[in-house]
Amino acid sequence: MNNxxxxxxxxxxxxxAGLAGLTAGLKLQRMGxxxxxxxxxxxxxxxxxxxxxxxxxxxxxxxxFGSGLIDLLxxxxxxxxxxxxxTLIYYKNQFYDAAPSLATVWHLRHHWRDLLSLAxxxxxxxxxxxxxxxxxxxxxxxxxxxxxxDLAKVFCYFMGAPPYDMMTSFFGLDKEYGxxxxxxxxxxxxxxxxxxxxxxxxxxxxxxxxLDSAYLGHRKDQGFVVDVxxxxxxxxxxxDNLVNTAEQSEAYPDDTKRGLxxxxxxxxxxxxxSYPENVHTLCYYESNISEWxxxxxxxKKPREFGFHVFSSDLNQAVDYYTLNVYFYLPRGxxxxxxxxxxxxxxxxxxxxxxxxxxxxKAIRYTEIITPERFKEIHDLSSRxxxxxxxxxxxxxxxxxQGLYFAGHTVYPPGEHAGAAALSGYLVxxxxxxxxxxx
Ligand SMILES: Cc1cc2nc3c(=O)[nH]c(=O)nc-3n(C[C@H](O)[C@H](O)[C@H](O)COP(=O)(O)OP(=O)(O)OC[C@H]3O[C@@H](n4cnc5c(N)ncnc54)[C@H](O)[C@@H]3O)c2cc1C
Numbered sequence: 401m402n403n404x405x406x407x408x409x410x411x412x413x414x415x416x417a418g419l420a421g422l423t424a425g426l427k428l429q430r431m432g433x434x435x436x437x438x439x440x441x442x443x444x445x446x447x448x449x450x451x452x453x454x455x456x457x458x459x460x461x462x463x464x465f466g467s468g469l470i471d472l473l474x475x476x477x478x479x480x481x482x483x484x485x486x487t488l489i490y491y492k493n494q495f496y497d498a499a500p501s502l503a504t505v506w507h508l509r510h511h512w513r514d515l516l517s518l519a520x521x522x523x524x525x526x527x528x529x530x531x532x533x534x535x536x537x538x539x540x541x542x543x544x545x546x547x548x549x550d551l552a553k554v555f556c557y558f559m560g561a562p563p564y565d566m567m568t569s570f571f572g573l574d575k576e577y578g579x580x581x582x583x584x585x586x587x588x589x590x591x592x593x594x595x596x597x598x599x600x601x602x603x604x605x606x607x608x609x610x611l612d613s614a615y616l617g618h619r620k621d622q623g624f625v626v627d628v629x630x631x632x633x634x635x636x637x638x639x640d641n642l643v644n645t646a647e648q649s650e651a652y653p654d655d656t657k658r659g660l661x662x663x664x665x666x667x668x669x670x671x672x673x674s675y676p677e678n679v680h681t682l683c684y685y686e687s688n689i690s691e692w693x694x695x696x697x698x699x700k701k702p703r704e705f706g707f708h709v710f711s712s713d714l715n716q717a718v719d720y721y722t723l724n725v726y727f728y729l730p731r732g733x734x735x736x737x738x739x740x741x742x743x744x745x746x747x748x749x750x751x752x753x754x755x756x757x758x759x760x761k762a763i764r765y766t767e768i769i770t771p772e773r774f775k776e777i778h779d780l781s782s783r784x785x786x787x788x789x790x791x792x793x794x795x796x797x798x799x800x801q802g803l804y805f806a807g808h809t810v811y812p813p814g815e816h817a818g819a820a821a822l823s824g825y826l827v828x829x830x831x832x833x834x835x836x837x838x
Pocket of ligand 1: 416417420421439440441446460465613645662780781808809815816817820
């Protein structure tokens with residue numbers, strides 16, 4: 401990876417070496433454009449990657465992916481191996497497969513009326529053009545309070561948005577954009593391996609990635625004249641096209657509600673204790689999500705709340721492995737006193753024990769990363785859903801000719817790595833298309 405600013409001119413300058421920037425860059429470089437990517441951080445990947453905390457390696461944020469991303473990367477010649485693993489939901493002392501499965505249906509057989517009614521209503525909604533309504537209204541209309549009602553709302557929990565703010569237009573996204581999140585997959589060796597592989601392929605093809613290089617602003621001459629701060633020194637880069645993958649807050653109305661930021665407890669476990677082999681995520685899911693998530697959303701700490709845990713799967717040759725436990729603090733609370741931190745740890749570890757009996761005896765390290773600390777460590781936001789804006793997503797095309805936006809805060813909809821990568825891919829297509837028209 402090139403980390404100097406010797407080259408000051410390129411066809412396309414991309415701001416951000418996250419999944420969106422790397423995907424756009426690789427596609428353009430493969431098509432013969434000279435690409436340069438600048439990132440303010442010291443490693444590639446943005447939210448996708450790993451970091452060191454007290455000499456242990458943990459996942460930064462995103463950790464499992466849809467099959468759409470795998471196909472997209474293969475089409476760009478990136479050879480990353482993925483392994484399919486399950487997400488299990490622990491709800492009232494029973495495990496449920498997050499992906500609809502026969503086992504889930506069997507466990508819910510006593511609630512068959514709710515299941516049937518909801519499945520029919522979803523199918524009808526996907527295949528008709530009815531106006532979107534909130535997930536809460538939709539699910540409450542078709543099911544009684546109980547397991548089907550709660551489990552159908554679980555993805556709102558994963559997104560960090562209350563069911564009364566999420567719209568039913570969300571249901572068709574996987575099908576419309578081919579994200580493939582109905583079959584989750586994890587990169588072998590962890591998420592940093594995934595982004596490193598894209599970055600390696602990009603540089604192998606002649607692309608340039610400049611780390612520790614923050615975009616400061618630009619002006620338009622014939623092309624773009626872009627100011628970048630590299631190691632504290634201001635530099636100038638000339639480019640015909642500019643792609644910005646940083647969060648596009650100005651593209652949203654001021655009053656747009658934001659998803660809750662995730663907090664995480666980083667955990668180190670002795671490898672004598674086995675994490676279930678074919679499982680990636682275990683979600684401890686409290687009943688009546690509408691109520692406890694409403695509390696969180698309104699800035700109150702609920703007595704009981706859900707959280708999820710996953711194993712980092714980093715394939716390290718050490719006698720321990722690392723886990724992340726994700727949970728939400730009440731809206732507006734972005735840090736914790738050490739006393740509160742201990743009480744959250746106790747709550748989480750007690751309940752992790754229900755899902756993984758015996759684990760507490762094997763835990764050798766725990767540390768809570770609040771949204772504030774996440775920002776300090778990574779200079780990124782820990783919101784899975786930066787803006788709650790369905791079905792609206794800002795355009796990829798900027799006001800100035802040759803300026804584009806990619807990343808998880810612009811088109812296409814979907815608050816995940818798959819949508820971020822696809823946005824980069826689509827922007828690359830638009831740039832190539834504009835070149836053929838010139
Ligand atoms: C806690 C958490 C867990 C998640 N889990 C999952 C998951 O399991 N599966 C999934 O599919 N999705 C998950 N997501 C969502 C997923 O991580 C994101 O949608 C995706 O990684 C966004 O990629 P991106 O390239 O758009 O943005 P980013 O990854 O944020 O990359 C943007 C890059 O731009 C750089 N940048 C910003 N400003 C500047 C500047 N001025 N100058 C230079 N560089 C700049 C940043 O440093 C960053 O590297 C999760 C998100 C979070 C927060």
